[in-house]
Amino acid sequence: MSRSPEPGVTPRILRGALAHTPHDPFRHDGALESWHDGAVAIGADGRILDLGSAADVCERHPELPVQDERGGIILPGLVDAHVHYPQLPVVGAMGRTLLEWLEACTFPHEVRFARADFAREQAKSFLRLLAANGTTSAMVFGAHYAVAMEAFFVEALASRLRITSGLVVSDVLVPDALVTSPEIAYEESGLLARRWHGVGRLRYAVTPRFALSCSDELLAACGAVLRDAPHLSCTTHLNETRDEIEVVRGRFPGEDYLGVYERHGLVGPGTVFAHDLHPTESELARLARAGASVAHCASSNQFIGSGLFPMRRHLEAGVHVALGSDVGGGTGLSLLKEGLVAYGGQMLLGAAGEPLTPARLLWLATAAGARALGRDDEVGDLTPGRAADLIVVRPPAGSTLAEVLPFAASLEEALGQLFTLAREDAILETVVGGERVHRRGSL
Ligand code: GUN
Numbered sequence: 001m002s003r004s005p006e007p008g009v010t011p012r013i014l015r016g017a018l019a020h021t022p023h024d025p026f027r028h029d030g031a032l033e034s035w036h037d038g039a040v041a042i043g044a045d046g047r048i049l050d051l052g053s054a055a056d057v058c059e060r061h062p063e064l065p066v067q068d069e070r071g072g073i074i075l076p077g078l079v080d081a082h083v084h085y086p087q088l089p090v091v092g093a094m095g096r097t098l099l100e101w102l103e104a105c106t107f108p109h110e111v112r113f114a115r116a117d118f119a120r121e122q123a124k125s126f127l128r129l130l131a132a133n134g135t136t137s138a139m140v141f142g143a144h145y146a147v148a149m150e151a152f153f154v155e156a157l158a159s160r161l162r163i164t165s166g167l168v169v170s171d172v173l174v175p176d177a178l179v180t181s182p183e184i185a186y187e188e189s190g191l192l193a194r195r196w197h198g199v200g201r202l203r204y205a206v207t208p209r210f211a212l213s214c215s216d217e218l219l220a221a222c223g224a225v226l227r228d229a230p231h232l233s234c235t236t237h238l239n240e241t242r243d244e245i246e247v248v249r250g251r252f253p254g255e256d257y258l259g260v261y262e263r264h265g266l267v268g269p270g271t272v273f274a275h276d277l278h279p280t281e282s283e284l285a286r287l288a289r290a291g292a293s294v295a296h297c298a299s300s301n302q303f304i305g306s307g308l309f310p311m312r313r314h315l316e317a318g319v320h321v322a323l324g325s326d327v328g329g330g331t332g333l334s335l336l337k338e339g340l341v342a343y344g345g346q347m348l349l350g351a352a353g354e355p356l357t358p359a360r361l362l363w364l365a366t367a368a369g370a371r372a373l374g375r376d377d378e379v380g381d382l383t384p385g386r387a388a389d390l391i392v393v394r395p396p397a398g399s400t401l402a403e404v405l406p407f408a409a410s411l412e413e414a415l416g417q418l419f420t421l422a423r424e425d426a427i428l429e430t431v432v433g434g435e436r437v438h439r440r441g442s443l
C-alpha cells in the first residue's frame with residue numbers, strides 16, 4: 001500500500017453533509033453513519049486521513065485547506081458492478097426482449113468496435129460519463145475486439161477510474177463478425193491481461209459473453225486463462241430470461257446454467273454474474289459456497305422485461321449482491337437511479353420482496369459493489385485508511401431535488417430523496433484516490 005504523495009492529489013478537507021455505510025445494513029441496524037455538518041480529510045497519498053463532524057476534523061487538521069461543500073452531500077464513490085462499454089448508443093432501444101434486442105440492436109452496434117479509432121472515441125465518452133454519474137469503480141463488460149480493448153484500457157488508465165474489464169468472447173449464435181476461436185480467445189485474453197492487469201487502477205476480467213454464445217471449447221479457453229492467472233476476475237451473464245435459459249439448456253443438456261460455468265472453473269470469489277433473475281435453489285447455494293457475486297441490474301431487467309430480481313432468495317442463501325447499470329439494456333449510467341428501480345422492484349414483489357431502505361441502497365451502490373469487485377479493502381466507504389473515492393452530490397439550483405432536500409428530517413430521509421431524484425446533473429464532483437476526476441460544468 002503506497003503512502004507516498006500522489007501527483008494529482010491536493011491534501012484537503014471536504015466539508016458538507018456526509019453519509020456512508022461502513023457496516024452491512026442488511027445485517028446490522030444503524031449501519032448508516034452520517035453527519036449533517038461533516039468533513040472528510042484527504043491526505044497527500046490520496047487516502048482518507050480523518051472523518052467526522054466538521055468541528056472535530058477541522059480542529060484535528062488545522063494545516064489542511066477546507067473545500068466548503070455545505071449544501072452538498074458527500075458520499076462514497078459509486079460502484080457499478082455491471083456495465084457495457086460498447087453499448088452507450090443502444091440505450092433506449094425499446095420494444096424487444098433480450099434475444100431479439102441482442103440480435104436486432106446490440107450485436108450490430110458492437111460490430112462497429114472492430115475499428116480502433118471508433119472504439120477509442122466511444123471509450124473516452126463512456127469513461128467521462130461514468131465519472132459524471134458519480135461512478136468511481138466499475139466492472140466493465142468489454143468489446144469483442146482486442147484493438148477495442150487496447151484502446152479502452154489506454155483511456156481507462158487516463159480516466160483514473162478503478163476499472164476492471166476484459167475482452168468479450170463468443171463463438172456461436174452471434175454474427176460472424178463477433179466470432180472468435182478458443183485459441184485466439186486464449187491468446188488475446190492472456191496478452192491483454194498481462195499487459196493491463198495491475199497497471200494504475202486497472203484490473204482484468206476474463207469475459208465469456210454468456211453460455212448461450214460460447215462453445216465448451218471456448219469456455220475451456222476462458223478457464224485456462226483463469227488457471228494461468230487465478231488473481232484475475234471473471235464476469236459474464238447468468239439466468240437473465242426464461243427464453244435464454246431454455247436455449248442454454250438445449251445446448252448443454254443435463255446441466256443447469258451455473259453448472260456450465262462451474263465445469264470450466266469460472267465460478268469463484270472473483271466472479272461477478274449479471275442478472276440471475278431465475279436461479280434454482282441449488283444454483284443459489286453453489287453461488288454462495290463459491291463466494292461469487294451477482295450484479296442486480298434493475299433498470300435493465302425492467303426495460304428488457306426480464307423479470308423481478310429475487311433479492312431475498314439471494315440474501316437468504318448468502319449470495320453477495322451488488323448493483324449494475326447494465327447500459328445499454330439498462331436505462332442510464334446512474335447508480336442512484338438503479339437504486340430507485342431496485343427499490344420499486346422489491347416493492348412490487350410484495351411479501352417476497354426485500355425492503356430496501358436508503359441505507360441499504362447506499363450500501364448496494366457503494367460497499368457491496370466494492371466487495372463484488374474485490375476492492376473492499378481499498379474503497380466502498382469513507383473509513384480512514386481507505387482510498388479517497390467519493391462524490392459530492394448537490395442538486396442544481398431550482399431543480400425538484402433542490403426544492404425537496406431542505407424538508408428532509410434526517411440524512412437517511414435525504415438519501416431517499418437522492419435515490420429518487422438525483423441524476424447525472426446532481427453530481428457536483430467525483431474524486432478517485434483523492435484526485436478530482438469530474439467537476440460539474442468543467443470538461
Ligand atoms: N446477455 C448476453 N449479452 C448481453 C448483453 O449485452 N446485455 C444483457 N442485458 N444481457 C446479455
Ligand code: ZN
Nearest residue numbers: 082141274326
Ligand atoms: Zn450485461
